[in-house]
Amino acid sequence: MGRSPCCEKAHTNKGAWTKEEDDRLVAYIRAHGEGCWRSLPKAAGLLRCGKSCRLRWINYLRPDLKRGNFSQQEDELIIKLHSLLGNKWSLIAGRLPGRTDNEIKNYWNTHIRRKLVSRGIDPTTHRPMNEASASQQSKEESREKCPDLNLDLRINPPLQNGHE
DNA sequence: AATTGGACCAACCGCCGCCAA
DNA sequence: ATTGGCGGCGGTTGGTCCAAT
Numbered sequence: 493m494g495r496s497p498c499c500e501k502a503h504t505n506k507g508a509w510t511k512e513e514d515d516r517l518v519a520y521i522r523a524h525g526e527g528c529w530r531s532l533p534k535a536a537g538l539l540r541c542g543k544s545c546r547l548r549w550i551n552y553l554r555p556d557l558k559r560g561n562f563s564q565q566e567d568e569l570i571i572k573l574h575s576l577l578g579n580k581w582s583l584i585a586g587r588l589p590g591r592t593d594n595e596i597k598n599y600w601n602t603h604i605r606r607k608l609v610s611r612g613i614d615p616t617t618h619r620p621m622n623e624a625s626a627s628q629q630s631k632e633e634s635r636e637k638c639p640d641l642n643l644d645l646r647i648n649p650p651l652q653n654g655h656e
Numbered sequence: 657a658a659t660t661g662g663a664c665c666a667a668c669c670g671c672c673g674c675c676a677a
Numbered sequence: 678a679t680t681g682g683c684g685g686c687g688g689t690t691g692g693t694c695c696a697a698t
């Protein structure tokens with residue numbers, strides 16, 4: 493038997509969020525902060541599963557989100573970080589203030605991947621298409637190529653926005 | 657004007673690691 | 678030492694928009 497579902501699916505909404513649901517979620521988190529996602533929906537009066545609330549908040553409702561087009565600098569940074577970290581979107585997002593892992597993942601898949609391919613660069617290995625091998629070595633090389641990048645990755649405490 | 661195919665993006669699914677019991 | 682619940686992550690899907698035909 494698999495693990496039990498994270499919530500009572502029969503009593504939860506799915507799909508796009510309504511304005512009212514957004515308002516409820518924002519109001520609740522402003523008042524109580526990000527706490528236990530599992531119990532949040534009930535406490536906030538939402539017919540959603542906790543995971544859905546968390547995702548909506550992190551990817552869309554958080555007040556510190558930048559949104560809008562990616563700048564050229566962000567573009568280059570994502571490519572550099574991806575060459576070093578691979579598909580570790582959350583780590584990459586941690587280096588781009590105001591951007592979410594989901595947003596970066598989408599942006600990578602729709603824009604950057606194609607851009608690299610059109611340049612003849614393999615988006616997985618970050619090497620010219622005709623030398624698909626030696627990906628491990630490439631990581632070491634790119635580390636040397638990007639000494640400006642602070643790769644001392646660490647976990648920071650959550651931003652204290654003083655949930656107004 | 658209608659159709660269609662691709663691009664984009666929000667949201668879901670399923671797995672994994674951590675940690676408390 | 679084991680187990681089950683939870684949060685978090687990456688992959689994927691599905692709906693919407695828009696440009697090309």
